[in-house]
Amino acid sequence: MKKNNRIILLIFLVGILLSRFVDEENTFETTSKIQSGLFFKEANNVMLQDKIKNMVVKRIVMNENLSFNEAGFRLEEQTRKHLIDVMNWKSFDYVPKVEFRIGHTSKEIWLKYYVSEKYIRALEQKTNGDVYKDSCVEFFISLDDNHYYNFEFNCIGTKHVAYGTGRKERINVDPDILEKIRIRSSLGKHPFQERKGQHEWELLIAIPISCFVHSELKTFRKLKATANFYKCGDHTSLPHYLSWNTIHTGQPDFHQPDFFGSLYFE
Structure with a gap:
């Protein structure tokens, strides 16, 4: 049909x-x-x-005195889950179950990923290192339809963030600035070799507005942006490349802002 x-x-x-x-x-x-x-x-x-996805990013109501865990519960109460389930390249046909939530508090973007997969790996510990080789979730966002930030996190919360117009034109964000990103992984913080079997893990992330160092942002309220959300694991036993919005390229490539969906921040 x-x-x-x-x-x-x-x-x-x-x-x-x-x-x-x-x-x-x-x-x-x-x-x-x-x-x-x-x-x-x-x-x-x-x-x-016509296939480009749209999403409203809800403004989360929370008290500044809430703990990180309590704030995470507010995110769950006030937002809904979205799937990262688009298999863009048939030669990589493994599809783990991946969902996420997103919200904002005017000064922070909150994300929570839920992952169930057969192999997990977490070797990278260095900020702006090769987290994509591990079990990894990613969030790419453009504020001007030209440049974009790529936020990448392996399953123990090691982060990689850069800015530019394409894959090769990237500038890494200063690791000292990225220390302000708050992260909690259900797998803890310690690195480990690949583990086989069905594994489930969650990653809670709060990205402050100060991490958008190449943009003159004062608030996320009423912001219009484009973005995509990803799951990969390049060096796991089952490499995979999933996205929220469909990507139409011959080979795996997440650095494709032409295929970002639309985000509207409340």
């Missing part, structure tokens, strides 16, 4: 695009586009835009 709907929608979009070229002056241009395949690529791009 989904395939038939996709075909019907494609035919509809083709009709819309054809209507733009009905006069004789543009007939040759339209024919050339159809023959080259560009015409259908344009139609497919319109369809992909």
Whole structure:
């Protein structure tokens, strides 16, 4: 049924695009586009835009005197879970169960990840090290539709944060600034070699506004941004690359802001 709907929608979009070229002056241009395949690529791009996810990031009501654990309970009470379940690349078909919550308190972004997977690994202890090799969750966010921050955390809370316009144009955020990020892992803080078996773990994260050092942010309230949420484990026995919003590339690559979804902060 989904395939038939996709075909019907494609035919509809083709009709819309054809209507733009009905006069004789543009007939040759339209024919050339159809023959080259560009015409259908344009139609497919319109369809992909319809799949971009949207999310409202709720403002969490909490007292500043609450402990970190108590604040985490408030996050759970006032937000709902979202899935990170999109398998973008068929050659990496392992799909662990991954969910997350997100909220904000005007001055902090709160995240909580819930993961169930067959292999867990936590070797990286250095801030801005290769946490992606371990059991890892990630949050990429753009505030200007050009640059973006990548927040990456392995399952014991080691963090990696950078800023730039693409994969190669990254500037690591100063580790001293990143010390302000509060993290609690259900697995503790100590590194370990890969463990086999069905494992479940949770990661609670509070990212202060001061970590957005390349942006002139004073509050998260009413902020409009784009973002994606990920789960990976490059050097585990079952490498995987899951996302919240679909990524359309030939090879695994999370550094794709064109495929970020939309976030609206209350």
